[in-house]
Amino acid sequence: NDQAPPTREQRVAGLKGLGCSRKRVEDARFTQGKGNYVDDVKLPGMIFGDFVRSPYAHARVKAIHTEEALKVPGVLAVLTAKDLEPLSLHWMPTLAGDKQMVLADGKVLFQGQEVAFVVATDRYAAADGIAAVEVEYEELPVLTDPFEALKSDVVLREDIADQTEGAHGARRHHNHIFLWEEGDEAATTQAIESAEVVAEEMVYYHRTHPCPLETCGCVASMDKVNGKLTVYGTFQAPHVVRTVASLLSGIEEHNIRVISPDIGGGFGNKVGVYPGYICSIVASIVTGKPVKWIENRMDNLMATAFARDYWMKGKISATRDGKITGLHCQVTADHGAFDACADPTKFPAGFFHICTGSYDIPVAYVGVDGVYTNKAPGGVAYRCSFRVTEAAYFIERMIEVLAIELGMDAAELRAKNFIRADQFPYTSALGWEYDSGDYHTAWDKALKAVDYEGLRREQAERVEAFKRGETRKLLGIGLTHFTEIVGAGPVKNCDILGMGMFDSCEIRVHPTGSAIARLGTISQGQGHATTFAQILASEIGIPADSITIEEGDTDTAPYGLGTYGSRSTPVAGAATAMAGRKIRAKAQMIAAYLLEVHDDDVEFDVDRFVVKGAPERFKTMAEIAYAAYNQAIPGVEPGLEAVSYYDPPNMTYPFGAYICVMEIDVDTGVHEIRQFYALDDCGTRINPMVIEGQVHGGLTEALAIAMGQEIAYDEIGNHKTATFMDFFIPTAWETPTYTTDHTETPSPHHPIGAKGVGESPNVGGVPAFSNAVHDAFRAFGLRQAHMPHDQWRVWKIAHDLGL
Numbered sequence: 001n002d003q004a005p006p007t008r009e010q011r012v013a014g015l016k017g018l019g020c021s022r023k024r025v026e027d028a029r030f031t032q033g034k035g036n037y038v039d040d041v042k043l044p045g046m047i048f049g050d051f052v053r054s055p056y057a058h059a060r061v062k063a064i065h066t067e068e069a070l071k072v073p074g075v076l077a078v079l080t081a082k083d084l085e086p087l088s089l090h091w092m093p094t095l096a097g098d099k100q101m102v103l104a105d106g107k108v109l110f111q112g113q114e115v116a117f118v119v120a121t122d123r124y125a126a127a128d129g130i131a132a133v134e135v136e137y138e139e140l141p142v143l144t145d146p147f148e149a150l151k152s153d154v155v156l157r158e159d160i161a162d163q164t165e166g167a168h169g170a171r172r173h174h175n176h177i178f179l180w181e182e183g184d185e186a187a188t189t190q191a192i193e194s195a196e197v198v199a200e201e202m203v204y205y206h207r208t209h210p211c212p213l214e215t216c217g218c219v220a221s222m223d224k225v226n227g228k229l230t231v232y233g234t235f236q237a238p239h240v241v242r243t244v245a246s247l248l249s250g251i252e253e254h255n256i257r258v259i260s261p262d263i264g265g266g267f268g269n270k271v272g273v274y275p276g277y278i279c280s281i282v283a284s285i286v287t288g289k290p291v292k293w294i295e296n297r298m299d300n301l302m303a304t305a306f307a308r309d310y311w312m313k314g315k316i317s318a319t320r321d322g323k324i325t326g327l328h329c330q331v332t333a334d335h336g337a338f339d340a341c342a343d344p345t346k347f348p349a350g351f352f353h354i355c356t357g358s359y360d361i362p363v364a365y366v367g368v369d370g371v372y373t374n375k376a377p378g379g380v381a382y383r384c385s386f387r388v389t390e391a392a393y394f395i396e397r398m399i400e401v402l403a404i405e406l407g408m409d410a411a412e413l414r415a416k417n418f419i420r421a422d423q424f425p426y427t428s429a430l431g432w433e434y435d436s437g438d439y440h441t442a443w444d445k446a447l448k449a450v451d452y453e454g455l456r457r458e459q460a461e462r463v464e465a466f467k468r469g470e471t472r473k474l475l476g477i478g479l480t481h482f483t484e485i486v487g488a489g490p491v492k493n494c495d496i497l498g499m500g501m502f503d504s505c506e507i508r509v510h511p512t513g514s515a516i517a518r519l520g521t522i523s524q525g526q527g528h529a530t531t532f533a534q535i536l537a538s539e540i541g542i543p544a545d546s547i548t549i550e551e552g553d554t555d556t557a558p559y560g561l562g563t564y565g566s567r568s569t570p571v572a573g574a575a576t577a578m579a580g581r582k583i584r585a586k587a588q589m590i591a592a593y594l595l596e597v598h599d600d601d602v603e604f605d606v607d608r609f610v611v612k613g614a615p616e617r618f619k620t621m622a623e624i625a626y627a628a629y630n631q632a633i634p635g636v637e638p639g640l641e642a643v644s645y646y647d648p649p650n651m652t653y654p655f656g657a658y659i660c661v662m663e664i665d666v667d668t669g670v671h672e673i674r675q676f677y678a679l680d681d682c683g684t685r686i687n688p689m690v691i692e693g694q695v696h697g698g699l700t701e702a703l704a705i706a707m708g709q710e711i712a713y714d715e716i717g718n719h720k721t722a723t724f725m726d727f728f729i730p731t732a733w734e735t736p737t738y739t740t741d742h743t744e745t746p747s748p749h750h751p752i753g754a755k756g757v758g759e760s761p762n763v764g765g766v767p768a769f770s771n772a773v774h775d776a777f778r779a780f781g782l783r784q785a786h787m788p789h790d791q792w793r794v795w796k797i798a799h800d801l802g803l
């Protein structure tokens with residue numbers, strides 16, 4: 001064989017490791033309709049459960065008549081709160097330390113609330129059964145405005161009406177949940193009162209919904225003979241579901257198996273525990289049959305989860321020449337009927353206090369009031385690390401408003417206040433330690449890329465032309481520089497229901513030199529099977545194509561806290577690298593033995609261990625793996641496996657500079673996005689193509705939120721946007737072309753320097769789109785207009801400004 005051995009470069013390329021735009025291995029099945037989603041799970045004898053839901057937002061439930069429903073052919077059972085009460089399952093604990101009705105117990109508190117669970121032979125019989133259940137309601141006054149709720153005599157939560165203490169401290173009113181504070185209020189007030197310039201604004205981030213294409217659902221299957229409960233479900237955190245299911249049901253944890261199969265998008269919607277899961281499990285235990293529950297679109301938009309709904313009253317102060325001196329923020333957070341926000345336990349407002357953003361602000365204060373209203377519970381991190389998108393929107397709007405107040409260019413104001421590269425690690429006034437960043441470099445690159453000066457000149461000319469009546473279109477330049485905070489843990493700060501937020505990876509290298517790795521996270525479309533194999537390829541020298549990645553089965557995967565808050569790369573990705581290093585350490589001993597040298601005399605090189613100074617003497621990882629199983633090596637156990645549970649020392653702080661250039665027709669409110677430039681810095685990049693896909697997807701969700709998507713209620717609590725006729729989902733038609741770019745500032749504490757990126761485009765995108773709308777009208781006196789900026793609202797801005 002006269003073929004030349006591969007060069008070192010060819011060996012590196014063959015691994016498809018870090019930095020390679022490897023094609024997604026999961027796409028073969030996704031693009032051919034061969035995915036296996038929860039609704040694809042069909043077990044022998046499976047039956048179907050579905051909910052009777054409340055038509056009222058607030059009503060007393062006087063009686064539930066199930067007799068007629070039970071006569072419907074195919075209907076097997078109808079569960080109500082009375083049936084769940086003996087099991088203590090009529091209420092369930094929420095992730096936020098509150099409790100939530102599983103089925104209506106005496107009253108209903110939001111439209112679409114689960115009232116009874118009809119179990120039938122199939123979905124259609126269940127629907128007929130639902131129609132036959134008769135519920136007697138007595139309507140009660142409805143509160144949909146959190147400010148009114150805090151003043152009203154109407155008691156929403158009668159179950160805790162007299163409790164003056166909640167999970168997060170004192171409650172000052174029967175509809176108040178908590179006041180959570182961070183920072184130094186006295187010093188902040190002092191800084192603002194003595195400042196040369198102060199800007200004040202109410203910034204509202206409206207209620208919206210993650211709305212994954214696949215709705216939530218599960219199949220619960222109780223095997224009474226063996227005492228085993230199996231639950232397939234759309235779970236972003238399967239192990240947590242197993243632990244919670246065990247604690248609630250009393251079934252020992254080893255007898256519960258939770259499986260998240262393919263998931264059609266999560267976006268935070270699939271983190272929480274919903275009544276559908278509990279009712280399916282109970283129904284399976286009662287009937288001894290597998291029970292499926294799958295939401296339809298209206299169920300999903302009405303009942304499981306919501307996001308945002310933050311009223312943020314801000315004050316920001318500065319010197320006359322634009323140096324920021326203080327930031328004050330008072331939030332009124334509408335949590336709906338139950339506090340079911342999905343946040344780490346100690347943070348009832350998530351990581352909202354990252355709201356000093358990318359700026360070096362000496363003093364700051366945040367106070368968040370959680371309030372009950374007659375809306376659906378949820379408060380999930382829809383593509384943002386626990387309220388980070390609210391924080392980014394708030395600070396990026398406040399910067400714009402301050403720029404107006406100062407009569408200063410908003411790009412210059414930002415640059416003047418950025419945390420400088422030499423200040424990292426940087427501790428913010430609200431207590432976060434930013435691990436790394438280089439904001440000025442990213443910002444300069446972004447401004448240059450779009451010819452910022454040229455755009456401002458064009459904008460000024462456009463304003464003049466508009467005033468002369470030569471055009472009816474305005475030009476907006478939407479600027480954003482955001483800082484994300486992703487990767488919860490560390491365990492000492494972050495837990496969910498007491499479970500510390502580490503993550504894990506377990507690797508088995510097979511004798512022939514291929515491998516399987518299992519993680520505690522679960523992909524919902526992010527491409528983990530592709531990218532985590534790349535981390536390993538670079539760490540252990542086995543080609544990514546020879547590594548299977550498996551997630552989502554609690555019987556096989558190591559315990560982990562799941563995928564949300566862009567934590568998979570920062571936490572499970574780190575565990576993967578660390579487990580890989582354990583493999584490598586053992587491989588080194590084996591290689592040294594095989595090469596008959598001391599352990600320290602061999603070194604790792606791409607896919608092999610070589611004798612130092614004698615590169616022709618080496619053992620490949622494939623040879624080493626084979627020896628690990630088939631050769632007796634003194635002092636070394638057979639096999640080549642490792643597991644790592646990784647508790648990150650800190651979170652990672654990705655950042656980005658986004659610029660949106662938008663044309664707005666003042667007569668119709670129609671916008672056209674001429675250019676969208678997105679520079680992301682997520683540290684070391686594992687797969688640039690996957691990152692670009694993440695950015696495209698996140699920006700499109702940001703576009704949706706900023707420009708039209710909304711969960712709206714009328715004054716009696718009717719849900720006005722529970723179908724795709726009313727809830728805006730962008731199609732290819734509305735989606736603009738994006739230009740992506742990057743800088744690379746590795747995280748100093750992550751084993752491979754990677755930071756998360758999945759949520760960044762949503763966090764940075766929303767203020768970029770919204771700032772573009774605002775900026776178009778800046779010359780005509782607009783300061784603040786609430787999202788979503790749909791055509792009617794944009795037209796209204798122009799109209800109100802007399803344009």
Ligand code: PCD
Nearest residue numbers: 265266267268381383525531564565568569686687757758
């Ligand atoms: N990466 C790379 N590099 C770096 C980073 C990252 O490459 N540096 C990649 C990885 O590997 C993956 C991705 O990218 O694959 C992502 O990652 P991250 O950032 O780490 O994240 P994760 O954890 O994985 O994920 C999560 C996210 C979230 S959170 C969300 S919303 C969303 C995102 O993710 N979701 C979703 N994205 C997505 N995509 C899809 N397709 N789907 C979905 O669902 Mo939450 O909290 O849940 O709300």
